Amino acid sequence: MQTTTLSFANMHNHGELFANMLRARRELFIVHNKWNLPEAMGMEYDQYDTPASRWVVVHDETGKVLAGNRLTPTTHNCGIYSYMIRDAQRGLLETIPADLLYDTAPTQAHIWESSRLFVAHDTPAAIRRRVHAQLIAQLGDTVRSLGASHCLTLLAATWPRWADRVGVKMRAMGPVLVIDGVENQVVEMDFSGPRH
Template structure:
């Protein structure tokens, strides 16, 4: 099992991995979960897949994607958009409630947003935990390499059950809310002291 952090600066070094990650996102989010998201050429994407972002990918030697995640700086700006959680709070997204945070969405160099976090639905249950832990470990490494310490993410509200297993301090940043029949919550992940 390999982990790679992709950026627009290094995509050319990793063959089809970026496209495979977007294909895996489509397979899970559009085909399996039936979410209404943009797609083209068999890939899912949105307005946050820009050169400002990074993508953490867990994959095998053949480029088969098992898990992934997108990191976007909370300081990002692209037209009217910034980052997903903040834009939802500002009422720019009709699929995520605006009351998802208790306080105003933070903007700072030390905070990035983690979004589109997934483990592919066809990853065997015998290795799912290990794949998820590998994804979170690489996420922390990448965050620290970007001179950041924290990530905001919108997760299934079951996060307290597995947070300790992956060794990351987490805290709720807003209420539990139902989105697409799943209880979700914005969580802050603290990578300032975490070393994997």
């Protein structure tokens, strides 16, 4: 099992890994979860997959994607869009309620958004916990390498059950909301401390 952080500057060094990650996102979010999202050539994408973002991917030696995540700076803007949580709060996204945060969405260099966090639905149960932990560990390493210390993410509200297992301090940043029949909550992940 390997972990790679992709960017527009380095994705050419990793063959099909970026496309495979977008294919895995399509398989989970569009095919399995039945979300209505943009897709092309068997890949899921949206307006936040820009050169400003980074993608953390857990994969095997053949490039099969086991898990992934997208990181976007909270200071980024592209046309009317900034980052998913802020844009939802601003009423720009129909599928995510605008009241997802207690306070105004931050736009600070030390905070990035973590979105499209997933473990592929066909990742074997025997390794899912390890894959998830490796994804979160690399997420923290990547955030710190970008000069940041925190991430905002919209997660299933079950996050308190596994936060300690992956060694990351987390705190709720908004109320529990039901989105597509699942309880979700915006959470801040604190990567300012040493890696566990």
